[in-house]
Amino acid sequence: xxxxxQWPATLVQPVGSPLSLECTVEGxxxxxxxxxxQAAGRGLQLLFxxxxxxxxxxxxxxxxxxxxxxxxxxxxxxxxLLLSDSGFYLCAWSKxxxxxxxxxxxxxxGSRLTVL
Amino acid sequence: xxLLEQSPQFLSIQEGENLxxxxxSSSVFSSLQWYRQEPxxxxxxLVTVVTGGEVKKLKRLTFQFGDARKDSxxxxxxxxxxDTGLYLCAGAKATSGTYKYIFGTGTRxxxxx
Numbered sequence: 358x359x360x361x362x363q364w365p366a367t368l369v370q371p372v373g374s375p376l377s378l379e380c381t382v383e384g385x386x387x388x389x390x391x392x393x394x395q396a397a398g399r400g401l402q403l404l405f406x407x408x409x410x411x412x413x414x415x416x417x418x419x420x421x422x423x424x425x426x427x428x429x430x431x432x433x434x435x436x437x438l439l440l441s442d443s444g445f446y447l448c449a450w451s452k453x454x455x456x457x458x459x460x461x462x463x464x465x466x467g468s469r470l471t472v473l
Numbered sequence: 474x475x476l477l478e479q480s481p482q483f484l485s486i487q488e489g490e491n492l493x494x495x496x497x498s499s500s501v502f503s504s505l506q507w508y509r510q511e512p513x514x515x516x517x518x519l520v521t522v523v524t525g526g527e528v529k530k531l532k533r534l535t536f537q538f539g540d541a542r543k544d545s546x547x548x549x550x551x552x553x554x555x556d557t558g559l560y561l562c563a564g565a566k567a568t569s570g571t572y573k574y575i576f577g578t579g580t581r582x583x584x585x586x
Contacts, residue, residue, distance in 0.1 A: 389570075389571040389572075391574070393576070398559060398579065398581055399578060399579050400477075400479070400561055400576040400577050400578045400579040401516070401561065401563075401576040402576075403573060403574065403575065403576070406571065406573060408569070408570040408571045409570075414568075416573070447515050447516075449515070449574075451571070451572065451574075453570070453571065454567065454570060454571050454572055459503070459504045459521050459523050459565070460503070460504055460506070460521065460565045460572045460574070461506070461518050461521060462506075462508075462516075462518070462563070462574055464515025464516055464517075465515055466514065466515060467513065467514065467515055469513075
């Protein structure tokens with residue numbers, strides 16, 4: 358069976374410090390990978406998605422970047438955090454898009470980031 | 474840019490009551506999904522609707538996709554306290570090699586005993 362893990366679960370960082378959140382998927386190959394951010398009790402904002410190693414699509418211009426160094430590894434980074442980067446970050450994977458596939462996202466446990 | 478608007482944003486009802494949550498957009502989607510999320514956890518898929526006008530039932534939950542595939546509704550019959558949570562709709566847009574999933578603004582439901 359497929360599993361997805363992300364860490365750390367909780368992070369408290371000062372303004373201006375760097376960030377690295379990591380996500381790995383097990384039990385599948387060539388997944389599509391996604392990073393979302395969620396404000397408290399609200400919907401999810403798509404940040405980045407990737408269809409393969411080194412292939413990153415950015416949805417929102419911001420202080421963050423993403424990388425996919427391995428097939429099942431997705432990393433969210435920042436060189437200097439801002440107060441507005443605080444939130445709940447969710448990594449998700451889906452199967453590759455094929456004819457007839459309607460899509461489903463499988464989410465990790467989430468990482469709560471507080472920037473002080 | 475938020476493409477999907479959900480209403481209501483908050484809903485507090487008594488156990489046994491019925492409710493409907495709406496998800497509206499000006500965009501056409503390949504499919505539309507509904508997720509439920511518990512505090513501190515990732516969303517979990519409830520259903521996917523694909524065809525315009527499609528209706529799916531999941532026990533006491535009824536999901537409908539609009540004829541033009543731009544909007545959807547979730548109806549819960551005889552709500553239970555276990556239905557409490559954040560309900561999210563998400564539209565799938567086909568892009569090069571994958572789908573982008575655009576999420577709605579969310580509806581927080583609280584069912585009181």
